[in-house]
Amino acid sequence: MTDIDQAKQELREKVWRRLIDGGGAPADSYGKIPGFYGAEGTAEQLARQDFWQQATTVKANPDWAQLPVRVRTLKDGKLLYMAVPRMASLEPFYLLDPKNLGLPPEEAAEKKGAAQVARRLAPESMEPIDVVVCGSVAVNRSGARIGKGAGYSDLEVALLIEAGLVTESTVIVAPVHALQVVEEDIPETEHDFSVDYIVTPDEVIPCTNRRRPRGLVWDDLTPEKIAAIPVLAARAGRG
Template structure:
């Protein structure tokens, strides 16, 4: 584990503990993207943003914390791409089209519902993304963020950047509990992206330091990680 990895883990540990101790999330949230209390109110606040109203395509993580945002996206008629858990498919995204759903928004936006009602797509079959909703453990007001350490959010965004589907015009949002907003620096590496907005149940924070990687950073990927994610293994074999 590098010094940066250790520093990130220290931030995660601190935030998980204060979130649980401060009754911001259930006791079993340690080690996860926390399903924080107030996620529904956060989704409502996000929906008030002009950037949300303009967006026609939204990409979101499959975490429980983002379920209210996924539901709202479908209710608002937006095309929703939801990452397949652990990117365990050559087609690593679910496509949820509100015009053709065979279920309610609540059912379809759930991980189990997406498996049943959505079809899987690869980046070649996706439309440009207007807004990305990323699950996070911690964020700071400049826009730096970290997840639980598995790196899937970074890989999803990097794939979409390489495909030209996420650009500098794409808005990236982190819906979180106020206790997940930290003061001070969050360590960043070449593959990390920052967010444009932090949204909590209480406020919207416009971040000042937008940052996007150029794409996949192969040097940061272990052979085990590449082998475990079919789309990465396929790309590596094609090179």
């Protein structure tokens, strides 16, 4: 583990403890993207924003914490791209079209529902993304964020950047509990991206230090990680 990895892990553990001890999330949130209390409020905050109202396509993680935002995406008539859990497919994104769901939005936006009714797509078959909704453990007001440490959010965004689908006009948001917003610096590496807005149940915080990778950073990927994610293994095999 590098010094940066260690620093990130120490911050994760601090925030998990603070969030659980402070009553912001259930006790079983430790080690996960927290399913924080008040997550429905983040969907309401997002829905009021001009960039959300103008958006037609949204990409979101499959975490429980983002379920209200995924539901709101569909109810607002937007296309929803949802990452396949652990990117365990050559086509690592689900497409949920609100015009053709086959289930109520509340069910279709869950992992189980999406697996039943959504089409799976590779980035080459997707439309440009207007808003990216990313699960986070901690985020600071500059926009630096950390997830639970598995790296899937970074890989998903990097793939979409390489495909020309996440661009300078794409807005990246982190819906979190207020206790997940930290004052500390969050160390960043080449593959990390920052968020443009932090969305809590009570406020929307603009972030000023935009950071985006140019795409996949292969030097940061272990052979085991590449082998475990089919879309990466296929690209490595072509290389």
